[in-house]
Amino acid sequence: MELHEYVRLDGVGLAELIRTRQVTPPEVESVAREALKIADERLNGLTRPSFPNALDAAGDGPFAGVPFLLKDVPIAAGVPFTLGSRAIPDIAAAHDTELMTRFRRAGLVALGITTMCELGLSFATESARYGPTRNPYDPARGVGGSSGGAAALVAAGAVPLAHANDGAGSIRVPASCCGLVGLKPGRGRIPCGPDTGEAAFGLLYEFAVTRSVRDAAHLLDAVHGPAAGDKYLVAPPLRPYAEELDAPHPRLRIALTTDAWSGVPVDPEVAAATARTGRLLERLGHTVEVATPALDWEDVLAGIRGEVVAGVAPLLSAPRQPPPEALEAVSRAAMSEVRAFTALDLLRTFDAHNRVSRAVGTFFADYDLLVTPTLGQLPAPHGTLDYDNPRYSVDSWLRRLFAYGPFTAVFNISGQPAVSLPLGRSASGLPIGVQVVAGSGREDQLIRIAAALEPDFATAADRQGTLDQ
Template sequence: MEPAEYADHDAVGLRALIAAGEVSAAEVEAAARRALDSVNPDLNALTLPLFEPALTADPDGPLAGVPLVVKDSGPMARGVPFTLGSRALRGAVAGVDHELMTRFRAAGLVTLGQSTAPEFGLNFATESRRYGPTRNPWDLRRGVGGSSGGAAALVAAGAVPLAHANDAGGSIRVPASCCGLVGLKPGRGRTPSGPLVGEAGFGQIAEFGLTRTVRDAAHLLDAVSGPIVGEKYAAAPPALPYAESIRADPGRLRVAVTTDAWSGVPVDPQVRDATVAAAQVLEWIGHTVTPASPDLTAEDVVEAAMLVVVSTGAAILRAPHRPDPNLLEATSRRVLSETQGFTALEVMAALDAQHRVTRAVGLFLTGYDLLVTPTIGQLPPPHGTLDYDDDAPGQSARSWIRRIFEVGPFTAAFNVSGNPAVSLPLGQSREGLPVGVQLVAAHGREDLLLQVAAQFEQAVPWSGRRPSISV
């Protein structure tokens, strides 16, 4: 199998070829390795040389033989370096598999490498001092978003059909928007966070992946969803497997749409236009669309997002080997310093803000089936727009959160509330850059998101778009 032929297939398509005996899993792996080697010099999206051999996996799993890369901020794979994109953690190696990694192995996914991420995942740009900038296959002068930026670049370029990603404030959806992918953030409790983490970011972090097709997202969610017994958050299982539910008609839905950021930051006109066009497609399909938005304040979203920042800092401070502050980027040093000074009353204030956001979103979605927004507020930013190592006086962790939310003001609210959300590649700018549109549903309704995503994929297909750097 040649890399170009390999890149024409999504994960489900590759698995079907392997199952039919038209190509072997070894041939697919060889093609994937050549594909990764061909695009990575341009993209700078891999942290390490490719694994030799690939990580072990069940040869009879539902996605057996399908190539995968995992992100350098989880899921940990036993024996693999795990540095969270930081120079300060160089040499750290994971001692156990994350439960999600266990499920990837059981699904038969062939893990070939590790993708780049910003330091500690606290950025919407994947441009760490450790790895340097990861470049966008649509325009090498622009960023890929973050924090799952390396994963997004490799999937968009066709080097792998899917990749692990996680999302604490938009880290699946923002790179999906920047790179033209399907980026599903599962709802709270849908995917596991253990065994070493009991409550990831106060319930605001979701583990999953990035794909090019809706059916791949559905099949991957079937393979990895469900909590570990005893986890604090657990979402009820779906009525049908997601791979089946995407073929079902969701019926006539009540859809709210907004293009206004809760913070009041300006939204690029091309991004607005893509969101309005998506709403028009929904009307054409037969859904009822109304301009409306949940009653949220930017300050509540920022305050609640500080729970993720503080939990990140606390995890680093509790680690067996404390990082050398001189090797940390400037914002990470501030995060560690402010975490040590964060009081119980401040934690309670942030939790109160989280509850206000959760109630506001929950109440809003009693009147609507879906909310449609832009994914980010602008086109993929040029490199250097979000400098995590900026050591200017007066900066703080909170001011950093406000800064990245100027680029991505729409995503974090739904980490705070725990609702499932997905970014779809529904727009394209005059410059040829992808523009993502976000759909949000009520708790437990990943099936509805995937059903509507499948309707979009049929009505306005995106599979024919290829970036300039591709296999």
């Protein structure tokens, strides 16, 4: 297999070639390692060189032999992680998470660890430890965060899909910046154990970034479903998600908004791409009208502040706390403020979660889907968000963060599945993601509508900076 052939295939396509013995797993791994080396030199998307030996995986799973990458979090037994921080030494995960067990069972061949922002608290992957990860479309621009290394390397063609997780937009925002499909499953769809019952008070979701909708559908089939002891349970799909790719469309009632709930301005090119998506959906036979959930933005901010507490608190209770001087400025502020957080503060956070969830749930009683921009702006130049700036408190940082990306965090709180789709380009050629949100438990609806819109995605040949150019 040649590099130019490899980079144009999605995971399902590669798996089919392997299954039919047109290529062997060692051949695919060899070209993947070449692709990763080239892409990492250009984009700085790996925390360290590729693993000397791929992690063990089943030889008969639906993605058997397909190259894959893991995020810099504790997920795989014996694999060191740093959470993107120079304050955290390389700590080896004690065991596989349940999701990692399922990745292995699916046959995904993990070859390395991707970069992220420190502690996952930014929409820019440019940590002090690893430096900025560069966008394949424009190296002067960022890739979003926190799953930025994954998005950059998938967009470049180094691997067809990669692990990512999402606490306020960390799958969808990098997907938008890099022209990918970024599915955040709904609450309870993907297990987060065994070490936690609800990651970040239920606001953190695990999955992946992909180049194709069918990879997202087939991967969801491979890894969804509860694990023993899970706190949240959701009804299983009526049929495999992969069957939604060609399923007929009932007429849907779809809401669309380009207005941020916080009132911050939205880039005109981003708004135009979202409006164009509405027209595409109308041509597919759906009813589209301007409407939006009635949200109090201060409740959204309060809810995400609670998630910061959930993310930072384990560091405060660790046997060895990270030295403050090694942390970046916003991380230091978060550590300090979390120490002062009280039980009453936490109850107020949960009250805010409830109000947001009730508002969004009420909205989806009247609509099947909601269409919004993914980001409010085009991919930002490096340094725009400036995480290592001591002027920020947690509150002022979140307001700055969500001035850039105001549309995603709501659905981490409320729990509905949401996906960013690469449905726009700026005049300068930068990707624009459009977010589609479905009602609780309706990942099937998202897969079906994403597949219908996929002919309007950018093709591999349109991508800037891919490895075959």
